[in-house]
Amino acid sequence: MTLSADPPVRTGLENDVALAAAGDASAFERLYRTHVARIHSLTRRMLGTHEADEVTQDIFVRTWQKLGQFRGESAFSTWLHRLAVNVVIERRRTFAINRERMSDDATALDFVAVAPARSDLVVDFEHAIEQLPAGAREILVLHDVEGYKHREIASMLGIATGTSKRQLHRARMLMRRHLGEATADPGNGSDGD
């Protein structure tokens, strides 16, 4: 028995990437439909529901413009996701809200109210994320939801790694309270604030 010497077969996704890079809008629409849920979820979590639609559209238009630069050195989804994160960060910088919300404001711990009673844990969690102060929210999303490392986040946001770690812990503590899990605390029920 011999191994087949056939050339590697392109997947449908790879074909669509190549076609879209050549200007095929139908192929690009297929790429959009494959990836829109993940990209929209990212923008919704990072920026909130109100901006998510517009920024998602911006991301796909930017993708169309930059497809020619995609060389297949990483998975298309990885490349697209990183592009999306960059657009989101750029958007936040444009509105000059990044630095202001990255401040260590202890009163922000009171920002999050008691969790609403919802049966859908994922929806509940997403709602809770949207209530977080923006600085804590973006790092929680990038680290815990999207899986980026602190050093990557620090590089993307232009902050120190230590700041990223502090904001993540702050976000988790807020989420813990918001989701009503502080009831499991056998101590005095406070976060020490």
Add this chain to the structure above:
Amino acid sequence: MHDEWTDKLSDFLDGELTPDEYRAVEAHLRGCAACAAVLDDLKRVVGRARAAGAAARPPAADLWSGIAARIEAQPAAARSVAVFAPKVRRHIAFTLPQLAAAASLVAAVSGGLVWQIAERRARTAPAAVEARRAPEAAASGDTAPTADAPGAADRVVPVVLADAQYDAAVSDLEKALKQGRGRLDSSTIAIVEQNLQIIDRAIDQAREALAADPANTYLSGHLVEARRRKLDLLRRAAALTVESD
């Protein structure tokens, strides 16, 4: 519960502590139920976050139509050739007519842009700029309204990009491409032709829209950009025929 310990729990959970710090936190957790409970809560938060990451939700409304409208105005011309072009060292090897054509087009496009800038300035500060606009426009080769004409500030003349020069440049490059067509593979030819059609459609649409709204500077800019893209694509395609020799 102790803040000095709970502040380290996320780093503990993420493996971000040094071995000594890790052992110290671990020892504390063995004797502090409150901090151990916080750690359990944090683990649940992280678990929820990961679950949320795996459960992406699409937007409530379909966003494609808005995207399609925007990308239609931005044909993927310039990149298409690069995607399928053979990976060879690129040579700058234009013929004299091509160089002449490109130079004249650059001048024409620049003129169009200068005209637009002048027009924009005139709209924002008509009294100060009107007197300077005519010389600027004259230098650009465009037909700008004169400063002393009645209602000049409001009567915007559409971009005219020295059409004869542009057409000649395009014609020369098309000729060069036609002659070298046999040296390109069929997929490259198909892509070039497809993109030229897209650009031509965009040019036609911009012209039609400008006919209905001659004062629209956005449309003027769009037309300039579409024409520039067409020239750029033709130049690249013509250059490929030379590289393939």
